Amino acid sequence: MSVMFINLFEVPAGRDEAFRALWQQVNTYMQGQPGYQGHRLHRALGGDARYRYANVVTWESAEAWQSGHDDGFRELVRQPGWREFPNTPALYEVVDSNQPATQARA
Amino acid sequence: MSVMFINLFEVPAGRDEAFRALWQQVNTYMQGQPGYQGHRLHRALGGDARYRYANVVTWESAEAWQSGHDDGFRELVRQPGWREFPNTPALYEVVDSNQPATQARA
Numbered sequence: 001m002s003v004m005f006i007n008l009f010e011v012p013a014g015r016d017e018a019f020r021a022l023w024q025q026v027n028t029y030m031q032g033q034p035g036y037q038g039h040r041l042h043r044a045l046g047g048d049a050r051y052r053y054a055n056v057v058t059w060e061s062a063e064a065w066q067s068g069h070d071d072g073f074r075e076l077v078r079q080p081g082w083r084e085f086p087n088t089p090a091l092y093e094v095v096d097s098n099q100p101a102t103q104a105r106a
Numbered sequence: 107m108s109v110m111f112i113n114l115f116e117v118p119a120g121r122d123e124a125f126r127a128l129w130q131q132v133n134t135y136m137q138g139q140p141g142y143q144g145h146r147l148h149r150a151l152g153g154d155a156r157y158r159y160a161n162v163v164t165w166e167s168a169e170a171w172q173s174g175h176d177d178g179f180r181e182l183v184r185q186p187g188w189r190e191f192p193n194t195p196a197l198y199e200v201v202d203s204n205q206p207a208t209q210a211r212a
Contacts, residue, residue, distance in 0.1 A: 004148050006160055008114070024202075031204065038205040042110050042198035045168060049196035054112055056162060062151060090155035092148035096130075098137065099144040 002037065003062050007089040008051035016043075019053065019085050026076050030057075035064020051088070065091060107199065108143065109168050114157035114194040122149075125159065125191050132182050136163075141170025157194070171197060 011019045023041070030036055037058040044052045059065040117125045129147070136142055143164040150158045165171040 003151065004146075006148065027202070039203060040110075040200045040205060041202035042112065043201045045109065045197045045199055049198075050194055051196065054196075054198060088156055090157065091151045092155075092160060093151055094146045095149045096133070096147035097145060099146060 001061065001093065003059050003065060004092040004094060005055075005057040005059060005065055005089065006092055007055045007057075007087050009053040009055070010050070010086045011052040012084070013047055013052075015084065016052075018081065022079065022081050022085070023053070023055070026073065027055075029072060029076055030068060033064075033068035033070075035060035036068060062091060107167065109165050109171060110198045110200060111161075111163040111165060111171055112196055112198055113161045113163075115159040115161070116156070116192045117158040118190070119153055119158075121190065122158075124187065128185065128187050128191070129159070129161070132179065133161075135178060135182060136174060139170070139174035139176075141166035142174060168197060 009019065027039065027041075037060055039055055039057040042054040042056065059068065115125065133145065133147075143166055145161055145163040148160040148162065165174065
């Protein structure tokens, strides 16, 4: 069963470029991991959102998601630049939808 | 341009049924609003997630989203039962994806 990983990022106004550069590094790495199926990075339209960025990622399974967050991943997110951008991550399953399940897959 | 509305819900463990009943009322109403394109309700797989539910909704435009949250909507969310389930809503646009844009639409 596909699972959804949602990660919410606190990004101060004006710091988008620095955030996006760090995020891109991690995302490029994760796309190469087995079981990674796709992502959508959302940016808030209003400046007052608590989480100005939200990444919604589809993984083949909870096991693939866990294995994908390996030493290479940890090395990337250990960079000091990330301290500026706290994140709130959690793993989910879709429990209600009026969209075909296949749309969640890459 | 389609926009994404993400709403994060704090739902105490064991209160899923009460939350889902309230959410279903609102969701049924919103599905009938012009410009509503689709949703996915996510439930956390772990019990320790800050937001145990996350709803990701696609709207045709920011204007449709705003108009859709009308008096009928406000009446539904004014019900006392909602006080138990704080929510964190924000409107987003997708700024990075490896999934075709059409997959975001119903």
